[in-house]
Amino acid sequence: MLGLFGKHKQAVTVGMQIASGGLSFLVLDVKSRVQPKIKDYVSYTIANGEPLDQLAINIKQYVEENRILKAKSCFVLDxxxxxxxxxxxxxxxxxxxxxxxxxxxxxxxxxxxxxxxxxxxxxxxxxxxxxxxxxxxxxxDVIQNISSFVESVGLNLLAIDVPEMSYRNYIETTEYHEKSIAVVLIKENYGKLIVVQNSHVLFSRSFSIPYNGGLFDNLPESEIALELQRSLDYYERQLKQIVPSRVIFVGENITDDKVTAVIRESLNQEVIIGKVENLADSENQHLYSGRLVAAYGGALRKELYL
Missing domain, CATH: 3.30.420.380 (Nucleotidyltransferase; domain 5)
Structure with a gap:
């Protein structure tokens, strides 16, 4: 990866998130402000209880080697x-x-x-x-720790975002950006449903689920389907909104074969497994697609490059 971005100053933004036992770090080429392109993506595993000092050293080395010091960045909260x-x-x-x-x-x-x-x-x-x-x-303290971390790796922190906003930014890059769509994040013991329509976050609800997040762990599909039905029912009946016609799943080891007919037939929506287009390591996106999508959406924050 040495010198990936050349000798001259590059028009790039960086999105990152620390979650699910690791860090996702995505570099976006924003020379074309209309259609930014992914330049690079790296993922680091963080062991339980491991301090962030070594991670900061690794990220700083990457930043220096690839000549993106002081690049504008957005950190997405867990x-x-x-x-x-x-x-x-x-x-x-x-x-x-x-x-x-x-x-x-x-x-x-x-x-x-x-x-x-x-x-x-x-x-x-x-x-x-x-x-x-x-x-x-x-x-x-959370904000202070994030600010110190980003400063220590040599980047310019312009924004700290919540996942709801980064997922909205991600949706805007897809063919569904003008429609009402739900994003469902599934990770260890945790789920969240977010509804996005016309560049607005309309709804967000979290719930607990018995899921360990591993590659060979089955999804608790009945529990997930019930929570999604509850959420969408509330969205429709109490908030007087039209329910989305599609649901995009992201998270820890979320693959097509895990999302079986139990979920698909329980919902009235088309079910889609989320991914980021034009990513070099596309085959392994399912490992931590929630964290990847969050980092991508962070880098897409328009205030970073417009």
Whole structure:
């Protein structure tokens, strides 16, 4: 990989995520702002309890060898790093939203309010009488550790994103970007359903499942199907939304043969196994496709290159 990007400064962005026992690191060529292309992708395994110091050394070596020092980057949070809380939007100007919602959610979080950082995004308006707002709540220590890590490897951290946003960015690169579609993340003991439509995240719900995440571990298909049915039923009946016609599965060792008729026949949606197009190591995408898609979506964040 030495000198992969040549001698001159390259128009690249970097997306990364540490999750599922490893780090996914994706470099995107954004010379063509209309159609960015994947330049490289690397994945590192992190042993249980292993400090990030050695990982930082490996990433810094890669950054230096491939001449992408100070490249603009986006770090995507792991699902365990934050809480996503939905509340009614206060009737205040947009620039006062963050401060206003603090008082709405302080009793919903497990940390003192002064120990967390809060970011917000509005759900698109629909036929409901009240606006809903999503609140991303992250402990300050998490943000500090991420900032220190990215700085130590020689990259320029421009954004820290939640997976909901990185999956939305990924969907925009597919043929389904103008339609309502659900992304389902399945990993060890954990699942999440996210609905995206017209570049907006409309819904996100997490659930627990008995899945070990290994290559030879069967999916708990009945449990997954039940959770997805519950989620989509709530989305349709309570939120008054039209359910997506397609569901894309990503995660730990998610393959076609694992997603059998139990899931496919339980849902009224077309089931698709997610992948990233034009990736050199396409045969091994299933290993950690959730982490790969998150890193790809992070690198696609438009503020990094527009």
């Amino acid at each position: 699902d365990e790093d934050y809480q996503l809380l939905t509340v009614e939007s206060p009737k205040v100007p947009d620039d006062e939203l963050r401060e206003a919602v603090t008082w709405k959610i302080k009793d919903l979080i497990t940390f003192p309010i002064d120990d967390v950082l809060i970011d917000v995004f509005l759900f698109p308006e629909n036929n409901r009488s009240t606006k809903k707002i999503a609140n991303v709540v992250v402990h300050r």
